[in-house]
Amino acid sequence: MRDQAVQLREKMSRKKTKPSIRNTRVLAVTSGKGGVGKSNFTLNFALALIEQGKSVLIIDVDLGFANIDILFGHAPRETIAGMLDKQLAIEDVIERGPLGLQLIAGGQGFSGLFELDAEKMKRFMEQLGSLQGKVDFVLLDTGAGLSENNMRFLLAADEVLLVTTPEPTSVTDAYSVVKMMHAKDSDLAIRLVVNQCTDGKEGRQTAENFSEVAQRFLDKDIRTLGILPSDLHVPQAVKKQEPFLLAHPSSSASKAMRTLAAQYLELPSPFKIGLRGFVMKLFFK
Numbered sequence: 001m002r003d004q005a006v007q008l009r010e011k012m013s014r015k016k017t018k019p020s021i022r023n024t025r026v027l028a029v030t031s032g033k034g035g036v037g038k039s040n041f042t043l044n045f046a047l048a049l050i051e052q053g054k055s056v057l058i059i060d061v062d063l064g065f066a067n068i069d070i071l072f073g074h075a076p077r078e079t080i081a082g083m084l085d086k087q088l089a090i091e092d093v094i095e096r097g098p099l100g101l102q103l104i105a106g107g108q109g110f111s112g113l114f115e116l117d118a119e120k121m122k123r124f125m126e127q128l129g130s131l132q133g134k135v136d137f138v139l140l141d142t143g144a145g146l147s148e149n150n151m152r153f154l155l156a157a158d159e160v161l162l163v164t165t166p167e168p169t170s171v172t173d174a175y176s177v178v179k180m181m182h183a184k185d186s187d188l189a190i191r192l193v194v195n196q197c198t199d200g201k202e203g204r205q206t207a208e209n210f211s212e213v214a215q216r217f218l219d220k221d222i223r224t225l226g227i228l229p230s231d232l233h234v235p236q237a238v239k240k241q242e243p244f245l246l247a248h249p250s251s252s253a254s255k256a257m258r259t260l261a262a263q264y265l266e267l268p269s270p271f272k273i274g275l276r277g278f279v280m281k282l283f284f285k
Contacts, residue, residue, distance in 0.1 A: 022133045024275045028140040028157035030150070031164060032173025037195045038163045040238065041228070042141040043071050044245045044254075045161075048261035050099045051245075054136040057094070057102040061153050062143040069105040072097055073241030076105035080113070083127065084120045090127035098246055102135065114149060114283075121283060129276040138275060145173070146180050154181055156281035159189040159270040161225060165196045166206040175213065182218050189270040191225040193260070203227030226260030229253060 029045075031038040039062070046056040060068040069076050078086075078093040095103045116124060131138070140157060143150045154160050160181065164174040174192075181188055192210060197203035207224040214220045231253035237244035245254045273281070 022136065023269075024132050024135055024138060025159070025269065026138045026140065026157045026275060026278045027159050027161055028142050028154045029161045029163065030142045030154055030177060031144045031162065031170075032175070032177045033170055034144045036144075036163050036165045036170050037228075037234070038144065039068050039071060039141050040234065040244070041161075041163050041193060041195060042139050043068060044243050044257050045261060046101055046137070046139055047099055047243055047245045048257045049137060049265070050101060051258065052261055052265055054265070055100065055102075055134075056137045056139060057104065057131065057135045058139045058141060059104045060141045062141055068103060068141050069095070071238065071241065071243070072103055074103075076103075079105060080124070084116070084123060087123075090130060098243065114152070125279045125283065129279050132275040138278075146177060151180065151184065152282055155185050155188065156278045156285065158273070158278070159191065161191050161193055162222075163193045163195055164206070164210070166194065166198070166202050171206065171210060175210065178214055178220065178222065179218065182220050186220070190220070190222050192222055193225050193228065195228045196230045197227055198230055200227060200229075203229075225264060226256065228256050228260070 029038055029042045039060075042058060046058055049056050058068055062068075072095070074095055074097065076093075076095055078088065080093060082088060083090060083093045090104075093104055095105065097103055113124070140153055142153050154177075162174055162177065164170045178190060181190065192207055194203045194206045197206070204227065207227065211222050211224065214222045229252045231244070231251055233248035233251040234244045234253050237247040240247060244251060245257055248254055
């Protein structure tokens with residue numbers, strides 16, 4: 001009995017001294033409609049997190065209008081389809097960008113993701129799961145709206161960042177996305193980003209109205225992550241295929257984005273099951 005007690009203490013001691021494994025948090029970025037700056041937000045938010053000392057991988061999973069690589073200003077060499085067909089490692093399809101940003105471009109590579117045969121599905125799950133602990137954040141730039149495939153990505157993530165503008169149609173469509181997500185998973189963490197605001201008052205009013213309606217009719221608590229101003233430097237950077245955070249670092253949009261990222265990192269972590277768990281939920285929930 002004494003030997004067993006000694007062995008148990010030694011085992012517990014080894015567990016305490018074992019180095020901790022970095023959690024990889026999966027955030028899905030979405031919107032109710034196109035044209036609200038969702039992908040541009042994803043790219044610049046990722047860079048702002050990197051400036052805060054975090055490592056970030058963007059995966060463009062917008063099946064219809066993948067465009068992160070266009071904003072990125074870099075044509076991808078390989079795709080997820082190439083990884084599966086050519087038996088490549090996932091590192092071979094990761095593009096490298098400014099500040100060490102990593103990107104897996106979307107488009108055709110994801111169009112048949114949920115129709116993969118068993119062998120390719122297993123390989124996809126193994127390769128994506130192998131990134132667990134290698135980056136702090138995976139940002140999924142999803143499609144806008146309520147498609148079935150889009151919902152699968154949103155519901156598998158640890159947290160959803162919902163981008164809207166003060167425009168009434170944008171707000172209405174964003175609320176429809178919340179209703180759908182809430183109906184399928186009432187515990188899913190959702191945070192609101194109000195983009196392209198004329199001023200802070202307009203942004204705050206939009207956020208307050210949105211949160212109030214969600215609380216009243218869905219009993220859903222949706223916190224505002226941040227408000228981003230309308231800034232002429234943003235479309236200028238898009239035309240040059242550069243992130244505005246780097247092209248115009250002193251602009252009002254860049255300052256607001258850095259504040260938003262810093263505030264996000266101070267929030268309690270919504271981490272649940274990490275990247276491997278995300279992959280399992282994506283295919284089997």
